[in-house]
Structures are given as structure tokens and as C-alpha cells.
Amino acid sequence: MSDRYFGKVVAVNNKYQVVINKGSSHGLEEGQKFLIVGLGDILIDPDTGDPLEKLEIVRGRAVAVHVQSTIATLKTYDYQKNEDVREIKKVKANSSLAYAFLGADETITESIKPGDKYLMPLEGAEIGDIAIKL
Amino acid sequence: MSQRIINSIFSLSGLAFAIGALGFLSGVVTLFVDTSSNISIKWLLFTFLVAISITLILLKVIFDLANGVGGQSFSENPIRFVSEERVFVIRRNDNFLNNIIVGCYVHENEIDRLAYLGVVHLVQDKVIQIKIEIDMGLLDKVPESSIELKSIFVRAVVPVTALAQLKNLES
Numbered sequence: 001m002s003d004r005y006f007g008k009v010v011a012v013n014n015k016y017q018v019v020i021n022k023g024s025s026h027g028l029e030e031g032q033k034f035l036i037v038g039l040g041d042i043l044i045d046p047d048t049g050d051p052l053e054k055l056e057i058v059r060g061r062a063v064a065v066h067v068q069s070t071i072a073t074l075k076t077y078d079y080q081k082n083e084d085v086r087e088i089k090k091v092k093a094n095s096s097l098a099y100a101f102l103g104a105d106e107t108i109t110e111s112i113k114p115g116d117k118y119l120m121p122l123e124g125a126e127i128g129d130i131a132i133k134l
Numbered sequence: 135m136s137q138r139i140i141n142s143i144f145s146l147s148g149l150a151f152a153i154g155a156l157g158f159l160s161g162v163v164t165l166f167v168d169t170s171s172n173i174s175i176k177w178l179l180f181t182f183l184v185a186i187s188i189t190l191i192l193l194k195v196i197f198d199l200a201n202g203v204g205g206q207s208f209s210e211n212p213i214r215f216v217s218e219e220r221v222f223v224i225r226r227n228d229n230f231l232n233n234i235i236v237g238c239y240v241h242e243n244e245i246d247r248l249a250y251l252g253v254v255h256l257v258q259d260k261v262i263q264i265k266i267e268i269d270m271g272l273l274d275k276v277p278e279s280s281i282e283l284k285s286i287f288v289r290a291v292v293p294v295t296a297l298a299q300l301k302n303l304e305s
Contacts, residue, residue, distance in 0.1 A: 002258075002259050004259070035256075037256075040216075043213065043214060043223060043260075043261060044213075045213060045225070046213055046280045046283075052213075052225070052260045052261055053258060053259055053260045053261060055214075055216065055223065055258075055261070055263075056256055056258055056263075057216075057219060058219070058255065058256055058263075
């Protein structure tokens with residue numbers, strides 16, 4: 001097991017929260033940040049045929065929000081933002097008198113609606129995943 | 135790196151330095167030491183031992199420098215493509231640790247062309263994951279077999295035009 005691996009996921013509360021098997025007795029404090037990874041299959045060097053290491057599949061980044069003596073709850077803290085929506089509105093004001101003499105009065109309004117910001121879930125997190133200290 | 139060290143030592147200025155140092159040392163020795171007097175074998179052996187030790191230490195330093203960071207390749211072939219994550223896996227190379235944006239080039243007809251723009255996604259103990267961010271549309275599909283992957287070269291060099299494309303995508 002790599003030295004970078006701090007703890008293991010022992011429970012998945014929901015898609016945003018996991019529990020790891022390390023707590024305050026292991027020096028963990030609230031606010032510490034972790035990378036949650038799953039371990040894939042072992043990689044083989046195609047040139048030498050030597051085994052390299054297991055592929056780490058990134059689930060997401062999480063921060064310790066509640067620390068007990070031997071376990072800690074981590075919550076994802078990465079946000080994703082949807083693309084901004086650009087709207088162009090054309091308004092035609094055609095009062096009968098003005099329309100008769102001047103034609104239709106056209107107003108173009110452009111507005112940019114900021115995209116929604118949402119918390120990124122820990123994609124595919126499961127028991128046995130690894131927490132790496134950041 | 136090793137070639138640079140060898141070139142520096144055996145250059146014209148290196149030779150001038152060596153002659154100068156030799157002249158200085160012989161001048162100092164003849165100033166303070168009576169060269170016609172007899173010396174004991176004990177001191178001669180001691181001096182010889184010290185000289186050999188210093189030479190060996192210097193050789194070790196030169197060897198370590200020659201095998202340092204500069205000795206690693208500036209490009210890497212992916213050893214695997216993980217389609218679910220859209221990441222290329224390359225061997226760990228210190229030249230890629232501090233380079234967030236990398237270019238994945240395809241070598242065809244003696245020309246390297248940018249096929250993908252990627253970012254360093256995760257650095258592991260022995261491998262580095264490169265996540266593909268922009269497909270330049272050069273290849274129909276991302277190479278997956280080990281033979282196809284040999285034609286891809288990941289380099290920490292990205293053309294300015296590609297960076298502009300990345301900027302447009304973000305805005």
C-alpha cells in the first residue's frame with residue numbers, strides 16, 4: 001500500500017458524503033482536505049512487462065466536516081458551474097399612430113443569465129476507496 | 135546533461151582553468167615546502183588517499199547530476215487509455231509534475247500534430263494520469279491498443295493557438 005494512502009472509506013452516506021476509518025486519534029482535524037480514489041486494475045509496463053501500480057480512479061475531493069476519535073465524515077467541496085445562458089430579446093412597440101408614420105419601433109435587449117452552481121458528487125464512491133491527504 | 139558536463143570539462147576554458155590551478159598549486163607548494171627534502175612514505179600515502187577520496191566523491195556528484203531531472207525524456211508514450219475517465223496513463227516523469235496543461239501529439243508522416251489537449255489529472259507513485267480536455271478532431275477515435283498508443287507523444291509543450299482555443303472554450 002502506498003505511503004500516500006491515509007485511510008479507507010468505510011461507509012458512503014450519500015453521493016456527497018463518505019466516512020473514513022481515520023479520526024482525531026490519527027491526527028485528523030476538521031477542514032483537512034482529501035482526494036478520494038478508487039483502485040482499478042494493476043498497470044503493466046508494455047515495454048518491460050513489469051507491474052507498475054494500481055490505477056487510481058478519481059472520485060472527487062472532500063473535506064473533513066465531522067471528526068470522531070476513529071472515524072471522520074468527509075463532504076465533497078468542489079463546485080461545478082453550468083454555462084451562462086445568453087438571451088437576446090426583440091421587442092416591437094407598434095402604437096398605431098407611430099407605426100403609421102415611423103414604422104415599427106424595435107428594441108433589442110441582451111441579457112446573460114449566470115449558470116447554476118452545484119456541488120459535484122463523489123462519482124462512484126464505494127466502500128474500500130482510498131483517501132489521500134491533499 | 136552528461137554531455138554538457140563533459141563538454142564543459144574538456145572545453146578550452148576548462149583546459150585554461152586546469153593549467154592555471156596547476157600553476158597556482160605548484161607555486162604555493164614551492165613557496166612553503168622544501169621540495170629537495172625527504173618525506174616519509176606515511177605522509178605520501180596519506181596525501182594519495184585523500185586525493186583519491188576527493189576524486190571519488192566528485193565523480194559521484196557528477197554521476198548523480200548526469201542522472202538527475204534533466205536526464206528524463208521530455209515526451210512520454212501513453213501506456214494505457216482509460217475510456218471511462220478519458221485519461222491517458224503515462225510513466226511517471228518529473229518533467230510533467232509541474233505542467234498542468236500538456237499536448238498529446240500524433241506522429242504521422244514525419245510530422246507531429248496536436249491531437250489532444252490534456253491536463254495533468256493525477257500524479258501517482260509510478261504513473262501520471264493525463265485527462266483529455268480538448269479533442270482537436272485529428273483522429274476518428276482515441277487510440278486504445280498498445281500499438282496505436284505508440285504513435286501518441288505526450289509533451290509539456292502546447293502551441294499558443296491551442297491555448298487560445300482552450301480559453302474560448304472556458305469563456
